[in-house]
Amino acid sequence: MEWAARVNSSAAPMNGGDRKRVMVVVDRSREARLAMLWALSHIVHGADILSLILFVPSSPSQHQNPMSAAAVSSASSSLSNSGGLLGRFQMPQEGRSKERKEQRSISELLASLKSLCASRRPEVEVEAMPVEGLDKGMTIVSQARKLEANVLVLGQKKRSLLQRLFNHKTPVEDVTDYCIQNAECLTLAVRKKGKHMGGYLINSRWQKNFWLLA
Template sequence: MPSSESSVGSFLRQLSHRDPWSSSKRWSKKQPPEKTLSQMEGLNLHENGMVLRKRVMVVVDSSTRAKHAMMWALTHVANKGDLLTLLQIIPPSTSRGALVTSGDRTSHLANSLGSLCKACRPEVEVEALVIQGPKVSTVISQVKKLEASVLVLGQKKPSPLSCLFQSSSEEFVEQCIKHADCLTLAVRKQSRSVGGYLISTRWQKNFWLLA
């Protein structure tokens, strides 16, 4: 029976403007990226037999589903030497005072999540970006600007009425999957009794991954 790591790798292989307000922080370990194919996991990018470093972008916020997606990306997609970018978006605000207060809280959350990722996997470089703007267009523009290889999103459990209309979070995920210029994965953690994750991409919906 194939291991969960090989299943993840097999599944994944199938598959410019100035910001009005932004902040960033990066955690790194001064160590050359691993170049040996046999020691890499998850999604690998290759050129002439060499493994290239990739940027994995995760949209984060204070929700549990976003944290689950972040940890899944950290453990299942990011490899040694890769760059994990945590992107948190502040909605457009007309009040400068409200923007400063919101920005402070958001920066603290993004930095805390970045520190957690770095503590869990010090061999992965981590950066946290906090940007103000419309959510979908900001994600799409940052994917293009930073040349992300993979975008990971937290996916909410659909409501009973989702067959009639989409919630704002469902529409956000759908728009990112459709328009982001990279492989985009929406991740939802299953209950403990079921286990694993449901993964959605542009080509496949709710693919069950036991990992």
């Protein structure tokens, strides 16, 4: 297993010992959750750091406005503060209410996933954060570089029959392929095989649709 050998050799010295940072892209989908749990059980070791990253799309106009990052920044801060959502900023009442709702949704999702990981592997250090950007693939690759991730894991959804017949890629597949080809670290796309067939299909830069019976 080429990817498995690379995982084993990817640990870098951190805090005086051999540990690695495993970055997992999360969202509300079943595929992302399964990929997160797979990484937790197959890739992450006790001394490693698990970084859960939630991509939050933004528009070009929002990037020109300093207010654009307020919800994301506040949601990220709230995960490390028991007091809940932080940050108040000047904007119309309706816009402020919408921002708060988005903050709460982001914070609750990340807190829930972080709690799930902690319950499964309490010895593992888990961090969760939203990351805002225009392009999902580029944002993920940039964040992996910023965090100096050793391994990047993404969930992958099975294509429909029509998509397979016409060899049509979904937007999720486009993002996954981009990350696999452009991320500097080892990048794995994970999909559960199916209800009647156990195991997972693993895609990497070196292997396609590797069937892992575990």
